[in-house]
Amino acid sequence: MIEQLRALISVQEPIFQEKLLLTLSNLEQSLVQLDSVDSKAWDTAVLTSIVSAWCLSDFVANATSRFPLLLSDLINSGDLFSSYDSGSINNRLAEEIKHVSTEDELVMTLRLFRRREMVRIIWRDLLKVSDLSETTRDMSRLADETIDQTLSWLHQDCCDKWGVPVGQSSGTPQQMVVLGMGKLGAFELNVSSDIDLIFAYPENGETAGAKRSIENQAFFIRLGQRLVSALDKTTADGLVFRTDMRLRPYGQSGSLALSFAAMEEYYQSQGREWERYAMIKARVVAGDFEQGQALMQSLKPFVYRRYIDFSVFQSLRDMKDMISREVRRKGMESNIKLGSGGIREVEFIVQAFQLIRGGRDTRLQQPELMAILQVLEEDGLLPPQAVKELREAYIFLRNIEHSIQGISDQQTQMLPESQIDQRRVALAMNFDNWELMFEKLSVHRQNVSRHFSDIIAPEEDRASEVYESKAFLGLWLGELSDEAAVETLQEYGFEAPDDSYRLLANLRKQRNVQMMQTQGRERLDSFIPLLLTEIASQKNRSLTLQRILLLIEAVLRRTAYFVLLNENPGALKQLVWLCSESPWIAEQLASTPLLLDELLNSESLYSPPKKEALQDELRQQLLRIPEEDFEEQMEVLRYFKKAHVLRVAASEVRGTLPLMKVSDYLTWIAEAELDQVIKIAWRHLTEKHGFPVKTDGSICDLDFAIIAYGKMGGIELGYTSDLDLVFLHSGDANKPTTGERSVDTGVFFTRLGQRIIHILNTQTAGGQIYEVDMRLRPSGNSGLLVCSLNAFEEYQKNNAWTWEHQALTRARFVAGSDSLGKDFYAVRSRILNQFRGLETLQQDVIVMREKMRDSLGSKAMDADQHKNFHIKHDSGGIIDIEFLCQFAVLGWSHKYPELMKWSDNIRILEEMGLCGLLQVNEAEKLSEIYKLMRSLIHKRALQKLNSEVSSEVFINERAFVASMWDKFVVRCQ
Known part of the structure; x- marks a missing residue:
């Protein structure tokens, strides 16, 4: 084996040969001290792989030459050339730890285990046997299992010493919860990363079962200290993971472990903006996972706001500026994480969208960056080309990061300066030379930097907008005399300058404005001059201002909307133009400010989706809501309708939709709503009463149909149209439903109809979905709310007036059972094609x-x-x-x-x-x-x-x- 390796070394590049020969010499010396190393099955491919790994990594070279049994184990076990399944690291570490009896043995076992697995991971990564996702997943699993199993061992040892911690209120045994932050929390751990942790425990109390009790907090602080030491302490065998606890509440001055109640109190009252970013990637990695999930759920409101929160942009700029100053001060422009166009900028872009929209779109509440990029593309929040460039850049940057860190198992993101390390990185990245690799890296960094500037524009890029609005700043702040203020408005083309100034002055003097907190007032003061500047470029300036001021008054307590418009000049432009063109649109925006979100993407604003896309979008939105959360389902239905009707109105105002298409879209929106409303109502009723049955005793499978009359039936809905509906079923009204709380099938369908009307008609702060008119049903208001198809046909044949047959000409099946819908059309045909005098x-x-x-x-x-x-x-x-x-x-x-x-x-x-x-x-x-x-x-x-x-x-x-x-x-x- 030694001679074969020597021969392979002799044909390597001269730049590597000295180090390779030294490594080979170390291996020979190590082998002398061993009885044997089984290398019989090591063919040329395996030996070539060894030399290649030695070329690229001093860490791998030193570990395998000093510990040839480790090398032999990795090769002969097949682990070096095969992927791990989800339980491999767990099982292997558990097997090692089960023989441990002292803390010193635990410390040594962990380090030896870590060394073996790190050689495997770095080897596979540098030789591109594994891709980025597998490397980061294996690293994260290694950290997860190491933390969890170490904690488990230490917890039992602490209980033996100080007793079992018991909750004061629950009276149940307590365990620690360990939150993994940063790249560990996102399953994106580097090959030589430190780990950021936070320790928590469910509730205060005291330990039980020991001679002397101690408080739970004292117990968990001691446990946490021992866990950090077991992972972080450097011994003759190295360390496991450098462990950073500075992200915990109050930082280094805070307690090492806090109760859940103390954690919630801290984040609610003192949590800072950067801690929101940190908590995006938080994940329970060890300890009591069930309690940990409860903690994470309780902290979500701190991270994800219910409204669209554009205030994050300014804090991101501040964080980026701080990092940039530090990079310049320390000369770290070659840092591929913190430098311009680096990994951190990709993370900031993704985190910005998560914090802005995560409260309303739970798919953005994931820690993994690549998964979020996919959602951003699917939702149209970033163009496909931008997502492609960011994804490719991120993978490239992370692979370089691993190539650099894998050289010596060191936590660094600086591009190497030595010739040999540059050659190593180039080879690991599959480039012929450093120059070609650096050129490609520069392209990726430029792409990232461009997208970062587009999304999170630096303050200097927005200076021109601010300058243009300065003419109105003094007017808004009351620094001009009344006469000068009116003259200014007149100069800028306001048709009724006196009235416009009076409206602005009244707003400024409002108690709500006077009582605003500093941050909110600063946001308003920044927004009004920008607004007036934009209005000055439109027609009907005074009237437009009057309309928009209704919206401003509606959001004075939610000043994040001012940030949204300050940060998005395009959205402000759309707002002013639409309000100038349509008071109805202005009223919709004032009543539902959340609709401002729709103005952010002019492409989707003026391109309403087709019927199938509408139905799929609403279905997807409702899938994210727990089935039992009825109120939230209704809010989603309301917002969906308002948002898409706004898009149709905007398109009609702009002239991109002809009349027939406007009516089509408005009708499709209603159909999408009814399709989901009937399913929600059906699920609620069947869960309560079981399923209705037919005459033959078979179970009804949503044998219920909604028939639309009038404008909806004629595919001619307007913006404020109500829905003329008739409900039909095909069940046996006298048979009971199948549930324990059964009711007659007729009663079931009546309640189903009532539930549908309730969902559509109910007025909340978000308005109502649709007003429903049921007067066209058989016998009108005196008739049954829901009737069978047979009863409907009987009525139409024998009792209906001519005007009811006129109405039937515009009737159409729109939701529910397709088969019942077909049966309805057959009845409609039989009625309409009768001979009439x-x-x-x-x-x-x-x-x-x-x-x-x-x-x-x-x-x-x-x-x-x-x-x-x-x-x-x-x-x-x-x-x-x-x-x-x-x-x-x-x-x-x-x-x-x-x-x-x-x-x-x-x-x-x-x-x-x-x-x-x-x-x-x-x-x-x-x-x-x-x-x-x-x-x-x-x-x-x-x-x-x-x-x-x-x-x-x-x-x-x-x-x-x-x-x-x-x-x-x-x-x-």
Whole structure:
């Protein structure tokens, strides 16, 4: 073996040969002291691997040449060339520790075990047998098991000495909880990393079972001291892990171990911003895992805020500036962790998104950086190219870090200066030379630095924005005279400068503003000048300011929103423009400030997702909520609706969505909501009462259908539309449900309907999802809330009025059981294609139309003239076209069944043209008029205006509609 190694060394690069020969000499001397080392099966590939590892790592070379049995064990066991499963390190360490009887033996055993595993991990990493994820996972598992098993051994020993710690309140034995922080907490430990730990225990009390009791805190402090010593103390065998306890509450001056109550109190009252970053990566690594998870849950509100929290940007800048100053002071520009474009900047980018949005998106509440990058890409929070570049840069930087640290098993991130170490790093990174490797490293660091600046812009990059707003700063702070302030606003184009200044002055003098804490007031004072600057670039400046001030007053107690807009000029620009264009949008934002989050991504703001994407997004959001958290589910449903309706409104205002698409999207949003609401309600009812049954005794599998009428049925929802719904089921109303608390199936479905209405109708601080109108169900308000499909058909055949059949033309299955939906369509077809006498039908339709016009149309000034035209209800308006379509469906579906195929008027008109009931050009003209009128109603709704316009509007269109009504319905030609 020695001669084979010597031969392999002779062909290595000259730069390595001296060190390799010295290592070989050490190995020969070590072998002399041993009886034998089994190397019979070591072929050329194994020996080549040994020499390659020696070239790249002095640590591996020294450990394997001094301890050849370690080398033999790693090779012959196969561990060096195979991956560990999740239990390998646990089982191996447990086997070693079970023979330990004293603390000195424990200390030695841990170090020998660590040496073996570190040689394996560094060897595999440098030779790229394992990738980054496997290396960091193995390192983290090594630390986890070492800490946990050491703690377990020491805990028992401490109990033998001082008794078992018992909780004062619970009366149960207590164990320590060890939190791993930093890269250990994130399963990303370096090959030569120290470990950051925090010690805690569930509750105060005293020990029991010893001659002399001590307080629990004293017990756990002693246990913690012994654990740190066992891991951190350097002996002849080295150390296990350098252990850093400075991240604990109060730092080095704080107690080594705190109770859960003391931990919570500290973070709630004294926790600092940097400690939020630290806690992102916190994880229970040892001790009482069940209690540890309870502790982590209690600390989450400190880390993740319920609102979108952009205040983190400033603290990130402060931390980055502090690190940059230290890097410059110590000349550490070559530090690939702390230097520009280094590992820390990638971590800051990811942590910023976690802290900003983690309170609302639990998928961001993970410690692993790579997992968070994936979420950021999936949610569109970072572009795919940015995620790709950050991911590649992070892997490259971490691999270099390991290449550097693996040389001597030292905690360093400085690029090496010696020629031999540079050559080692280049080879470990699979580059032919250092220059090529350094060039690639520079590209990655530039990419990281660019993305960091884009996301967390330094203060100097924002100086121009601040400068532009200085003209308004004195005005806002009251430093200008009233006359000068009004003149300033006039100069910047405010149409009503006196009114605008009065609004600003009133805001400044409000008690809520006067009583603001320093930080909140600073945020407001920074925001108002930026806001006025942006408003000055828009039209309707005074009106826009008036609208936005409603939002400002709504968030005075939640000044993080000012930070959001200060930090995101693009979002501020969208806010001002949208409020300038639409008072309805301004009102939505003021009532639900969380919607400001939607302004951050203009691409998604003006590109509403398609139906399938909407359904999938809502489903994914609800999956993150515990099934039992009914209130949170309702909040998700409310916010989802408001956010996506805002996107549709923004797109319509910008002109990127035509009318038909606007209605489609608004209808799809409602369908996505109903799809989830019915599932939530069904799950709650079946958990309580079991499943309803059918007539044949089989179990109903969501045999419930929601039928939409009116605007939703006709795929014509507006921004403020309510939902006209009918509920159907196919169960046997008299049979009991299957649960222990069974009820009749009819009662079950009634409660299901009530629960659905409750979810949709309930008013909370977040508003309601939809207002539901159930008056179109059989027998109206006096009828059953939910009826069987058979009862529905029976009613439609024998008792329904003509106007109810008119309503049925616009009915559509929208949620629930697909099979029941198909059955409903069959019933609808049977009802609609009945032969009807045209004379009776004509009379019924005309009478109903006149009733609606009289009660809902604009009122006459005198007998002959209307001052206004009601777009929907007056003669020649939308309802005339709708009734015309309904008359056609009811009067001719028996002859032309394609008429009843659709529930929307545009396609019914198209079919009327194809069937010859109308001339094609007549049908097309009616369609265009219908779309024009509905489009104007939408636009007026966004301006918070009603559907009445000047009588001069649509003169020709109204005349055409009236003529078609007279021709097709009145005279039936």
